Amino acid sequence: MTGTTSPITAEQISATTLLRFATAGSVDDGKSTLVGRLLHDSKSVLTDQLEAVERASLVRGQQTPDLALLTDGLRAEREQGITIDVAYRYFATARRRFILADTPGHVQYTRNMVTGASTAELAVVLVDARNGVVEQTRRHAAVAALLRVPHVVLAVNKMDLVSYAEPVFAAIAEEFTAYAASLGVPDITAIPISALAGDNVVEPSANMDWYGGPTVLEHLETVPVGHDLTGCPPRFPVQYVIRPQTAEHPDYRGYAGQIASGLLRVGDPVTVLPSGRTTTIAGIDALGTRVDTAWAPQSVTLLLDDDVDVSRGDLIAPTAHAPAVTQDITATACHLHERPLRVGERVLLKHATRTVKAIVKGLPYRIDLSHGLAHEENPVALEVNDIGAVVLRTAEPLPVDAYAESRLTGSFLLIDPADGTTLTAGMAGEAFAARPQAPAAATADDEGWDF
Amino acid sequence: MTTTVAQSDTTDSPYALTHLDALESEAVHIFREVAGEFERPVILFSGGKDSIVMLHLALKAFAPAPVPFSLLHVDTGHNFPEVLEFRDRTVAEHALRLHVAKVQDYIDDGRLRERPDGTRNPLQTVPLTEAIQQHRFDAVFGGGRRDEEKARAKERVFSLRDEFSQWDPRRQRPELWSLYNGRHAPGEHVRVFPLSNWTELDVWQYIAREHIALPEIYFAHRREVFNRAGMWLTAGEWGGPKDGEPVENRLVRYRTVGDMSCTGAVDSDATTLDAVITEIAASRLTERGATRADDKMSEAAMEDRKREGYF
Numbered sequence: 001m002t003g004t005t006s007p008i009t010a011e012q013i014s015a016t017t018l019l020r021f022a023t024a025g026s027v028d029d030g031k032s033t034l035v036g037r038l039l040h041d042s043k044s045v046l047t048d049q050l051e052a053v054e055r056a057s058l059v060r061g062q063q064t065p066d067l068a069l070l071t072d073g074l075r076a077e078r079e080q081g082i083t084i085d086v087a088y089r090y091f092a093t094a095r096r097r098f099i100l101a102d103t104p105g106h107v108q109y110t111r112n113m114v115t116g117a118s119t120a121e122l123a124v125v126l127v128d129a130r131n132g133v134v135e136q137t138r139r140h141a142a143v144a145a146l147l148r149v150p151h152v153v154l155a156v157n158k159m160d161l162v163s164y165a166e167p168v169f170a171a172i173a174e175e176f177t178a179y180a181a182s183l184g185v186p187d188i189t190a191i192p193i194s195a196l197a198g199d200n201v202v203e204p205s206a207n208m209d210w211y212g213g214p215t216v217l218e219h220l221e222t223v224p225v226g227h228d229l230t231g232c233p234p235r236f237p238v239q240y241v242i243r244p245q246t247a248e249h250p251d252y253r254g255y256a257g258q259i260a261s262g263l264l265r266v267g268d269p270v271t272v273l274p275s276g277r278t279t280t281i282a283g284i285d286a287l288g289t290r291v292d293t294a295w296a297p298q299s300v301t302l303l304l305d306d307d308v309d310v311s312r313g314d315l316i317a318p319t320a321h322a323p324a325v326t327q328d329i330t331a332t333a334c335h336l337h338e339r340p341l342r343v344g345e346r347v348l349l350k351h352a353t354r355t356v357k358a359i360v361k362g363l364p365y366r367i368d369l370s371h372g373l374a375h376e377e378n379p380v381a382l383e384v385n386d387i388g389a390v391v392l393r394t395a396e397p398l399p400v401d402a403y404a405e406s407r408l409t410g411s412f413l414l415i416d417p418a419d420g421t422t423l424t425a426g427m428a429g430e431a432f433a434a435r436p437q438a439p440a441a442a443t444a445d446d447e448g449w450d451f
Numbered sequence: 452m453t454t455t456v457a458q459s460d461t462t463d464s465p466y467a468l469t470h471l472d473a474l475e476s477e478a479v480h481i482f483r484e485v486a487g488e489f490e491r492p493v494i495l496f497s498g499g500k501d502s503i504v505m506l507h508l509a510l511k512a513f514a515p516a517p518v519p520f521s522l523l524h525v526d527t528g529h530n531f532p533e534v535l536e537f538r539d540r541t542v543a544e545h546a547l548r549l550h551v552a553k554v555q556d557y558i559d560d561g562r563l564r565e566r567p568d569g570t571r572n573p574l575q576t577v578p579l580t581e582a583i584q585q586h587r588f589d590a591v592f593g594g595g596r597r598d599e600e601k602a603r604a605k606e607r608v609f610s611l612r613d614e615f616s617q618w619d620p621r622r623q624r625p626e627l628w629s630l631y632n633g634r635h636a637p638g639e640h641v642r643v644f645p646l647s648n649w650t651e652l653d654v655w656q657y658i659a660r661e662h663i664a665l666p667e668i669y670f671a672h673r674r675e676v677f678n679r680a681g682m683w684l685t686a687g688e689w690g691g692p693k694d695g696e697p698v699e700n701r702l703v704r705y706r707t708v709g710d711m712s713c714t715g716a717v718d719s720d721a722t723t724l725d726a727v728i729t730e731i732a733a734s735r736l737t738e739r740g741a742t743r744a745d746d747k748m749s750e751a752a753m754e755d756r757k758r759e760g761y762f
Binding site for chain 1: 462466467468469470472473475476477479480483484486487494511512513514515516539597598603605611620623624625626627628629630632634635636647648649652653732734735736
């Protein structure tokens with residue numbers, strides 16, 4: 001590994017990739033210490049920030065700088081000594097740029113973990129080596145699995161307090177890996193660390209010769225990012241129609257959007273949904289450059305062969321792999337707001353670039369993330385931080401993918417039509433990959449959800 | 452232009468975007484979402500580097516059509532003349548429409564009073580809010596970045612404001628995936644931050660990659676300055692220096708551009724973009740810590756200003 005401890009030059013940073021990742025763990029697991037060390041040892045905490053933290057820590061009577069104050073940005077958070085909201089942190093090494101969603105791990109803040117995990121390609125779950133896998137660890141693993149975070153790191157922290165003993169680490173790693181794999185997490189890496197002493201966070205540990213794997217930072221720097229395009233159906237939600245109507249461009253009509261999944265190629269036969277009209281991609285403008293191919297997550301403008309009716313909210317997909325459109329959606333939901341979600345409620349549903357009216361037809365079950373994913377059948381309501389199944393009927397047909405197939409065209413928000421509040425995050429299809437897969441967006445049959 | 456990263460020392464997919472391409476794509480997506488969902492968006496444009504990058508992204512997002520938004524500048528009356536000239540040149544070059552709300556007008560007719568410390572930064576909030584109300588803007592793009600300041604680290608990309616422009620951090624909407632909720636009641640508006648995930652270094656690298664022109668004060672030049680509270684302020688009509696503040700001629704550049712009364716220059720010999728990028732990569736101070744007097748007032752100075760409707 002190179003460059004993590006020396007300043008980065010302009011040349012080194014010119015062509016790095018971006019990794020979005022999330023951390024989950026309670027204060028006692030040493031999450032703030034781990035995050036602080038990653039930021040500090042990658043020289044991302046600057047002198048004036050550190051001085052501000054030192055001043056604030058002294059005022060609170062703490063002898064050593066409390067690195068949690070770096071991320072607890074709100075007055076209420078500092079006063080109460082708790083993290084209320086997701087904090088985004090930015091750091092870089094010579095090899096990669098990182099966006100860290102630092103989420104509070106407490107049970108009350110499931111919605112924050114869900115929010116942080118929704119954009120993450122990797123999640124770091126912390127456990128205390130003395131306690132091993134506890135209920136909260138299972139909850140964190142379940143959220144990562146639910147949000148289909150492709151890579152999960154188990155950081156077994158405080159190894160210094162268990163004499164750096166390999167059997168302790170091996171037992172925890174084995175238990176966690178088995179559990180996360182049973183939920184469908186495809187890639188799990190366990191790393192023994194001491195965030196306080198610095199073992200295996202940035203520098204390899206001199207105290208654990210038995211461990212031959214990467215440090216946390218090495219793993220963050222080398223885990224593959226980017227979309228695996230094979231097997232990903234191309235999806236293009238139309239955001240905006242570009243029609244200059246100028247003397248220079250009298251007939252230009254382009255469909256602007258960000259490719260949500262897969263790769264698009266000039267000449268591809270495509271279908272516009274929900275209308276079902278078919279045409280061919282005539283050209284791709286990649287922000288000023290004409291290209292033959294473009295892929296997720298590029299923002300581009302598509303030109304189509306025929307003068308078909310396309311507007312904001314439509315989805316362009318290859319004719320051979322177009323999603324089914326449906327007005328009946330079965331999904332896993334995380335309820336985000338203090339106002340409970342009940343059967344019969346009328347809501348707005350925002351899917352990709354389209355917002356439609358919808359009604360909650362059923363709440364088949366609630367999942368208890370802390371007790372072996374036990375199902376509570378037919379709950380009265382989904383309360384804030386609850387995760388459960390929801391059945392919806394929409395006013396217009398939507399091209400919804402299964403969330404397992406496509407995170408951006410399989411997800412949606414439920415919004416209160418009265419005041420615009422974001423109520424619920426939804427993921428179409430079954431909650432966990434290990435269970436039998438439901439077909440995309442479920443069936444149009446109202447009776448079909450008793451799986 | 453999109454380039455893929457060489458696979459020499461990573462295991463990334465050949466389709467992984469560079470970080471600048473990923474950030475650019477995200478920002479363009481945000482601009483297009485606003486164009487698709489709002490009636491009267493406006494871009495806050497000061498002539499500073501972040502607002503210049505915002506405008507560049509907006510131009511790319513809608514090309515070959517013109518940008519479907521107008522611009523709004525809150526002029527403190529203590530702005531750098533070089534920056535105002537640059538602002539007007541840019542507006543003319545792209546045939547844009549610029550609205551200017553002037554703090555000086557508010558002071559002249561008594562609606563605002565000059566502060567004892569002479570800084571006009573906090574005075575911008577009222578003219579900004581009234582311009583938003585008067586023109587019935589429903590989406591207001593700001594160049595704020597989460598890496599700038601710890602209260603900003605908690606800001607959403609779409610940030611709902613009431614009729615007084617107030618920000619309530621406890622009542623923010625959760626923001627998941629790339630699904631932005633822009634619903635608002637009449638009189639409310641949404642502040643939109645397309646550069647939320649950019650760092651200062653990203654902004655400079657992007658400026659270099661895209662060959663974006665900037666006001667010359669961002670590069671090292673000789674200037675009459677004086678030292679106040681550890682910062683080099685420009686001597687000028689706004690009120691400095693006071694007695695006992697000797698003026699020096701120093702080689703400096705600006706890392707941020709704001710009100711002259713509270714924006715400090717840094718010692719620098721960086722006359723080119725490459726030199727600026729190297730300097731920033733090696734800097735041990737944040738841009739606000741190095742150059743903004745108003746953020747040093749208290750631990751929650753930015754949070755308090757934001758709650759009251761500041762940018």
